[in-house]
Each structure stands twice: as structure tokens, then as C-alpha cells.
Amino acid sequence: MNNVICTVDVVLLTIKDERLSVALLKREREPYRGVAALPGGFIHAEDNDARDAALRVLNEKTRIEAPYLEQLATFSGPARDPRGWSISVTYYALVSFDVIERAGHPDIKLANVDQLTNLPFDHRGIIETAVARLRSKSQYSSLPCYLAGEAFTLPHLQRIYEALMGEPLNKVSFRRKIKEMAMLEILEGQFDSAGAHRPAQLHRLKPELRERLTLLERGL
Amino acid sequence: MNNVICTVDVVLLTIKDERLSVALLKREREPYRGVAALPGGFIHAEDNDARDAALRVLNEKTRIEAPYLEQLATFSGPARDPRGWSISVTYYALVSFDVIERAGHPDIKLANVDQLTNLPFDHRGIIETAVARLRSKSQYSSLPCYLAGEAFTLPHLQRIYEALMGEPLNKVSFRRKIKEMAMLEILEGQFDSAGAHRPAQLHRLKPELRERLTLLERGL
DNA sequence: TGAATAGTGTCTTTTAGACAATATGTG
């Protein structure tokens, strides 16, 4: 078939106020002009592949560069886009909240993924797929680290895991598992001194794992 | 961009002689006419979505109907197909060996996935991705059951899991886990009586789980 | 009856979780 509409959409996720949230942007064009939707756009002949298109589109619309980005799934069919038979290769990206703040784009809205209002196209289903994938992978991988920013404490990371899993985790077990994954390194002498209590050690992802997940034999 | 070549490819996997194997077909058309490759084809305007296209293409080329079929990933770029910028939405299908035998198509060749020879397009990478996905999911799900056919014994299922994981499994633990997943039902009074030894009880997937995976809290 | 594999009971080892003690900041 000729003339399939080929697009990419990006589910940009972050943790805001200990809640998993998705970035929505007001659409600048028809269809659904002015409606909040996932950042997306057409694949161009100049793109090296759909992943490059997703990175380009995300950067054009949010100014965010080089986030953790992983292919989610491809959604297709004659009815999902009013313009005709379409394919959307979707990706999900994980960033810390301050990356979104620093981008400072006025039209980005963050919506709690558990309280989504109506969305155009099949974007609601795409977001639900992304959230399910993230929550599933969080059970046995280092994936949530990409939501934590450059430097973070173990208590902070545990709150992120808990927000994703939806339940409190045992502190001792959590730390045993993080140690087992061997994905973090201590930022010697750097602590997070916020509050009238003992400061927490700052950590970061080992640089060689910036783009690669670490997996657990058994989940958290 | 207009004129993206939109195709589907199917990685049809089975267990032959306790080895994971992929079905390859001789291509009937250019490019790579006569070369063994994954069954694939163009998406048609009449298809309801890419999944329907994959089921249609698989049935047209192998006469196999309604296998377990799951989206794998989408491969894209200007160079993977000599005809131009292309997208392939890929799926993997799992069937028992006798489903392939019964289809009786003369041009299907089964190749051990650990000893792949040269393949056209990026089919080698697609197969490797499918195998990695299957092996990963086998650690904590009922996925391998779809390789076992209609009725099977627990020792047979264990050999399938072992072929996928590449290591022997503890019999007691394996059975505990299968029981925990609660995905099988006993075929009362039906046994596999092959060999000079105690016959093994036949089981089948619970009918309501024909298309849905069961997951384990902790892996095998 | 002996060989071969199926299926189960039980003890040991490993892993996860509960609980609490110690550590180190601020006001």
C-alpha cells in the first residue's frame, strides 16, 4: 500500500510530586489543533530511522536532548488518524522533573498518568501501554534510575521505585537489590543535606550504563 | 514523508529436536528472489492493522492460522530494503513443531536460531531480537507453553523451558512454579505412554489463557 | 523382576522481610 501516514509519538515520562506523569503538548496543527497530545510528527526522509525521528521530534517540540529513549510499540490502522491509514512508531522517554523544568517550554503540561482526561487519536492507549511497560520493567531492572536525574540518594530512588510499583518497599531488601545490580557509584563526599537530619549519600548511574539497563535475576 | 515502504515480517518459532528454530521461506520475488528469509509482505489498505497484516501474510505463506502472535518491534531506515526508506513492523509467532509439519508446506525450512547463516535485509537482527525477547520472557511467564502444542506433559514442558533457558532446571522447583502460575489443567485420564516407564499425565493450557500470558512474581 | 522415567516428600541452603540499633545532620 502506498501513502501510509508514517509518524512517531513520544511518551515522555517523569516523576512529579512522587507521581508518574506524562508530558502533553498543545497541538499546533490540524487535526486536533490546540488539543493537548503526545509530542509527535512525521518521519522524514532525512531521518536515519524511526528512533532518530523520535529524538528529532522530541527535541523540536520540547528542547530536551538525549533522554533515555526506548521503543514502545507500533500502533496502526485505518481509523486512528482521521487523515487515513496510519502507522505510529512510539517511544517512551524517561527524564527527571528538573530536565523538564530546565527545558522551560511554556506549553508542556504534566498529567498524572492515573488520571488522564480525554486525548486525541489513540494517545490514551499509547500512554497506558508505556506506563504498563515501565511498571513491569521496574520490577526487575534499573530502569527507574533514569527518572532520578544525574545525582540522587538511595532514599530518593526508593521513593521513585515505590511510586512506580504502587506499594512501599522494604528498605533493607531494596538496598540489597540495588547493590546486587551494581549499577551505581558513590559520589565521594557528596551528600544531600536537606532537613534537620543525617544527610544522605549521593550516587549516580555508572557512566557506562547511561544507555544500558541492568537486570535482576529475581525482581525487587 | 510519502512513499515509505510499509511491511510486516513474522518470526515463526518452534522447538525441533529440543532446539529453538525459526521458519525461513524461499522468497518468490525480487529483491533476494530465491533466498531464504522471514515470511513477510506489504501492509494492505484492507488490513485492519499491522497485526492483521502479519496474520494474513503468515497464513498466505505457510497456511498456519491463529498461532500465538505478539508484536516484537519495528525496524526502519533508508538502507534496510534496497527499494527505499522502509518500515517493517515485526511479530513473533510460537507454534509446536507438529503445527508446522501439518501445514506441510514444502518450502519451509527450519533453522536453528543459534546457527543462522546469512539472511537478506536485516532479518538476522530481527530474529536475534525475537529470540532474546522469547528467552527473556520465558524466565517469568507461561510463554513457552505456546511451543508445546495442544496437550503436553510436564516433563515435555520442562524440556522446552530448558531448551530456551539453556540450562537444566530443578524438577521440584519447576513444578512448584508451574503450579503457582495456575495456567494448566489436567486432561483427566489422558497420559503419554511412550517408552518402558511410567506414563506422564497430559495437560493443556486453560482455554481462557489461549491468548493471554500468565506471569510469575519471581522467575523460574 | 529390572530398567526407565513420572511424580512427591522433606531437608538444606538461599533469599527476602521485620525489627531495631547506631549514625549524623539541624534547630
Place this chain on the structure above:
DNA sequence: CACATATTGTCTAAAAGACACTATTCA
């Protein structure tokens, strides 16, 4: 010092694995 949270030690409980015993068939 009182208080709050970080970090660690240790005991208990749960899960996984090793091993062996019983079951059932055919030759």
C-alpha cells in the same frame, strides 16, 4: 540535647534447590 532521617546489623520467615523415595509402565 531532642528530633528526624540515613545506614547497617541481625534475627525470622519464605522460597528455591538437592536428594531421595515411591509409582507405574514395558520388556
